[in-house]
Amino acid sequence: MTYFLGIDAGGSHCRARLVDHSGTVLGSGSAGPANAGIGLDALFAALEGVIAQALGEAGLGSEQARAVQIGMGIAGITRPGVREAIAGHDFGLGTVTCATDAMIANLGAHRGADGAVLIVGTGSIAQLRVEGRDFAIGGYGFPISDEGSGAALGLSAMRHALRALDGRTRRTALSEAVTEGFEHDTARAIAWMDHATPRDYGAFAPLVMAHAQQGDVIARSIVEDAAGHIERFIETVFERGAVRCALVGGLAPHMRPWLRARTVAKLTDPLGDSLDGALLLAGFDPAG
16 A cells, blocks of 8 residues: 655644545654754754654554655755755655645645645745746745745834834834843843844744734834735736635734735635645645
8 A cells, every 4th residue: 555645844843644545644743843944964853753753653664664655845945955865865765755845835725736825924935836837936035035924024023123222213012012022122132133033033923913903003014014015925926827826824814804805805715735735746646
């Protein structure tokens, strides 16, 4: 019997789902960050961890594992040398097929058909399939890219908070809430920024959204600016030939109410998630 294992390895978490030929879920796995940016050793450790969890839950031994076809979507796989390193690594499984995490999200959202996703989470990227051709828009990395994302919201909030401490702009409930964790001390904030990651900045996103909903003027302007970037992303997706577009990612449901009605009307609901896409990449056929 052939088995199929899908893995979604992203900047915040790594998930795995193991199914048989009929689509019955036999096992799953989860771990922390598993993007290429954490280093190959850490990446392989995370991948092997979720693989072991899924196989163990399914009760598959080493011989049966060789009958497992695997599809992986890995954030940062386009970095030089990463694909080659993965191709040369023995996971103890059968055929291994890799793609970006954005690509498996798009595959899952449209069940492999033409379409696009705009992923808005800690970062942001649009992934398209147009007449069978796959390509991405944006997603170049924070802070150059990732417009409309959680990290971008957090960066804007931090900028406002530091200006407010200087007296260069008005203090608001948002700026006070952001600097409270640094005891309203600029030096402490700067020390934090020296080592802060996109995920660290993204941790401020819920705070920004909450204050925007409460009417904080600066928070609203930050969220409205993010919504503008998301709308431009969506416009570009259709200009580039996409026949449909789904808005996905952890921040997506929170940003959707800030979009114009005509933009929301263009969006479609995803038919599946990233793990569904990873399973398609592995060769699983939902139709049997």
